Amino acid sequence: METARSGNFVHAGRAPMPEAIVVGAGVAGISAALHLTQRGWRVVLLEAQHRIGGRAASLPDPHTGELLDTGQHVLLGNYRELLALLCELGSAELLGPAAPLRFALCRSGGERHWFEPARLPGRLGFLYALWRLPRLRWSERLRVLSAVAALLSGAALRGTVEQFLRRFRQPIPAVESFWEPLTLATLNTTCAEADVRMLAVVLRRGFLGSAAGARLIIPNAPLQALLEPVGQWLQQRGGILLLGTRVKRLLLEQSRRVGVELEEGKQLWANALVLAVPPWSAQRLLQSAGLSAELPEFAYSPIVTVYLWLRRAVLPARMCALLGTLFQWVFVHPSTVAACRVALVCSAADTLAELPHTAIAERAREELLSAFPELSAADILHQRVLMERRATLRLRPELARLRPSGRLPHPAVVLAGDWLQTGLPCTLEGAARSGRRAAEWLHRELAERLPR
Ligand SMILES: Cc1cc2nc3c(=O)[nH]c(=O)nc-3n(C[C@H](O)[C@H](O)[C@H](O)COP(=O)(O)OP(=O)(O)OC[C@H]3O[C@@H](n4cnc5c(N)ncnc54)[C@H](O)[C@@H]3O)c2cc1C
Known part of the structure; x- marks a missing residue:
């Protein structure tokens, strides 16, 4: 990607490719980058964090060395756009099988039913x-x-x-x-x-x-393993993924060239820009360029995930619903250091989000032991609490008319993200769909008009 303001980057002996900058390497940004590349664009994908995936990322647990997802993610067989994206990246096979829905309903004291x-x-x-x-x-x-x-x-x-x-x-x-x-x-x-x-x-x-x-897919691999091939995929097609690269402000020219200024002061210019960042970040960046897109004040909902490493694998199913507790679901994962690792999930976790991590972990242990009396406190070897305060939008009825489409007054800048009007809840599939749509808009709007 050029840093000067001249014409398009020219590949020796080939027609110049239109260039796009995609800000944010969550699923929406990855999807936009893939779809633009497939339409003949050269893409630079910029991510502020040092890891790929945004809210669908993985981080190492310092104690066990295991990679933990920022939260338990479950896919449905109808996630067509996300599954196609993972197929393109060559990582779909790491997901494991799509299994018919089946889970245990577990109450305190060990009472169980099957769904x-x-x-x-x-x-x-x-x-x-x-x-x-x-x-x-x-x-x-x-x-x-x-x-x-x-x-x-x-x-x-x-x-x-x-x-x-x-x-x-x-x-x-x-x-x-x-x-x-x-x-x-x-x-x-x-x-x-x-x-x-x-x-x-x-x-x-x-x-x-x-x-x-x-059908339900509980990924067998960490989310990072599913998404990180995008770096190599882009590189093989003339693009690039830059992690640890935060965009400070947008740069828009009358000539319709668009650019970004990075935190270290460097500028990148291109023909089009996808902002695949969360609403608060999008708002700040749009304002930095004087784009008058007023985004609504969204309300967010937290998700708390507590990982517990167990000495014994006694849960009756890979996925169990907990009834009458704060935590609503438990998922069982393999572990390299214990018999298994379970992820207790609390969605819409406003109550838990107010507590310190030690109290959250204590609550998770109590609720697990009460639902599975065959376990004792001594069976819990290690714990880790992860909290995503702004995990998703609160999907209230009035939100239906507040979620923006993602199109902006500037024809070369579009938004992508699960929070936009996708017709879906805030999910991986919604994010993938919004990224594809952003790429299609830009391509339709600009590709014909760019110098070749
Ligand atoms: C705990 C948890 C559990 C979930 N469970 C499920 C599930 O089971 N199934 C499901 O379908 N969905 C689930 N989701 C939702 C799913 O994770 C999201 O819908 C999806 O990941 C959103 O992707 P995105 O690309 O729209 O946004 P994000 O993932 O938020 O990506 C935005 C990216 O932009 C980057 N960024 C922001 N500002 C800048 C900047 N200035 N410069 C450069 N980069 C920037 C951020 O670092 C981030 O990586 C869950 C979410 C959470 C938090």
């Missing part, structure tokens, strides 16, 4: 698993199914999930063992706040969509 849609094919299986939810009478089971049917039909859906559940007179055990865990896991927002239309999207496109789309 096992795979016993019957497709949608029928999911409905069957719902029918078999514990502690429900027949009439209540019918009410659960009719609420699901209403979500699928999408007719007159409005308000929060809680309002919807009240309207459909959902029994408390169904709220506890199905609606709440589902809403928290997929929207990172409580039922009291979450937009019911987003939950409908999750069910319609995911769990009650095609059989393949409803």
